[in-house]
Amino acid sequence: MAKPPSILFNTLFRADTDWDHVSLYDPDDDRPVPSPMADDTRRPWVTLTFAQSLDAKIAGEAGKQLILSGKESMVMTHWMRSMHDAILVGIGTALNDNPQLNTRHLPQLSDDGRKKYNLPRPIILDTHLRLRSDCKLLSNYKVGTGRRPWVVSTTPGSDEGFSAWEKKKKILEAAGARVINIEPSQAGLSIPSLLTILRTLGVRSLMVEGGAGVIKSFLTSAQLQDIAPSDQPSLIQTVDAIIVTVAPTFVGQEGVGYGDDLLASKMLNMKHICTELFGPDTVMGFTTTLS
Numbered sequence: 001m002a003k004p005p006s007i008l009f010n011t012l013f014r015a016d017t018d019w020d021h022v023s024l025y026d027p028d029d030d031r032p033v034p035s036p037m038a039d040d041t042r043r044p045w046v047t048l049t050f051a052q053s054l055d056a057k058i059a060g061e062a063g064k065q066l067i068l069s070g071k072e073s074m075v076m077t078h079w080m081r082s083m084h085d086a087i088l089v090g091i092g093t094a095l096n097d098n099p100q101l102n103t104r105h106l107p108q109l110s111d112d113g114r115k116k117y118n119l120p121r122p123i124i125l126d127t128h129l130r131l132r133s134d135c136k137l138l139s140n141y142k143v144g145t146g147r148r149p150w151v152v153s154t155t156p157g158s159d160e161g162f163s164a165w166e167k168k169k170k171i172l173e174a175a176g177a178r179v180i181n182i183e184p185s186q187a188g189l190s191i192p193s194l195l196t197i198l199r200t201l202g203v204r205s206l207m208v209e210g211g212a213g214v215i216k217s218f219l220t221s222a223q224l225q226d227i228a229p230s231d232q233p234s235l236i237q238t239v240d241a242i243i244v245t246v247a248p249t250f251v252g253q254e255g256v257g258y259g260d261d262l263l264a265s266k267m268l269n270m271k272h273i274c275t276e277l278f279g280p281d282t283v284m285g286f287t288t289t290l291s
């Protein structure tokens with residue numbers, strides 16, 4: 001069987017991990033698959049990942065979805081998906097791309113083997129519950145080719161907004177989604193609060209795939225964040241690793257980028273772990289520490 005790419009082992013896992021079980025599970029075995037783990041036990045390990053052009057664009061004009069990754073780096077991304085408990089996108093991506101977020105590009109496993117690829121749980125940041133009840137994530141869940149999607153939202157303040165929100169919640173739940181409510185923050189949803197809630201729900205590792213708004217949000221909240229404002233703040237880091245695929249193409253200024261508002265003084269320290277070529281694409285793996 002093909003092995004996962006070494007850039008993923010080197011960037012995401014500790015050296016003593018049992019490589020043979022990474023990405024795979026045996027339905028008759030209760031032991032969980034190995035997962036990247038954060039030292040901070042209050043939150044999951046977070047891998048921020050995306051594919052970009054040479055001019056740092058992740059989508060085309062007006063958000064047109066672009067297939068930037070070649071087939072080799074796309075397979076690498078699907079290995080990465082199989083190494084995380086959950087995979088997160090923003091509602092912009094969910095509406096625009098109607099993604100599946102599964103591991104379908106991995107090499108086929110032999111039918112007589114009992115092992116299966118680990119499927120990450122889809123999580124959608126969707127403040128106003130705009131997810132479509134006929135999206136691929138929900139239809140995959142219904143036919144057993146995807147895990148139940150979790151939709152993360154905030155309860156609206158006004159009574160009027162609340163009844164519309166409740167109606168949408170019921171529709172999404174009837175279609176199979178689990179709706180999780182968290183406290184709003186200035187930027188929409190508080191990422192540190194989200195991470196602590198996900199950890200209590202059993203998520204050990206989270207792969208954040210985008211889009212532009214979500215990438216910015218994780219990069220700008222990547223410094224220590226307060227999860228319990230008080231005299232004794234409880235602080236949390238929100239990104240552990242960054243894995244970027246760079247495709248050998250320019251998109252142009254009409255494309256969608258993620259870097260405009262980033263401040264160098266607010267960025268995490270990035271430690272380059274390795275760079276590997278996948279067909280025409282370059283993939284870089286970093287771990288992050290606080291500056």
Ligand SMILES: NC(=O)C1=CN([C@@H]2O[C@H](COP(=O)(O)OP(=O)(O)OC[C@H]3O[C@@H](n4cnc5c(N)ncnc54)[C@H](O)[C@@H]3O)[C@@H](O)[C@H]2O)C=CC1
Pocket residue numbers: 049050051052057058059060062063064065066068089090091092093094096097125126127128187188189190191209210211212213214215217218256
């Ligand atoms: N090349 C790549 O690797 C990827 C490209 N994309 C592209 O990105 C584009 C979508 O990007 P966006 O429109 O920016 O949508 P997005 O997927 O980043 O979602 C942003 C939305 O998420 C919600 N949200 C709730 N809490 C939030 C928080 N704390 N931080 C940020 N967002 C929060 C808000 O409603 C916000 O409008 C699409 O064109 C898609 O094709 C998406 C993923 C990966």
Ligand SMILES: Nc1nc(O)c(N)c(N[C@@H]2O[C@H](COP(=O)(O)O)[C@@H](O)[C@H]2O)n1
Pocket residue numbers: 050051065066067068069073074077089093094097098099100101102209210245
């Ligand atoms: N790795 C990668 N390369 C690209 O070129 C991309 N456009 C993306 N996009 C992300 O993948 C999602 C689509 O996933 P499915 O193929 O439907 O499983 C898309 O919504 C983005 O999150 N990624």
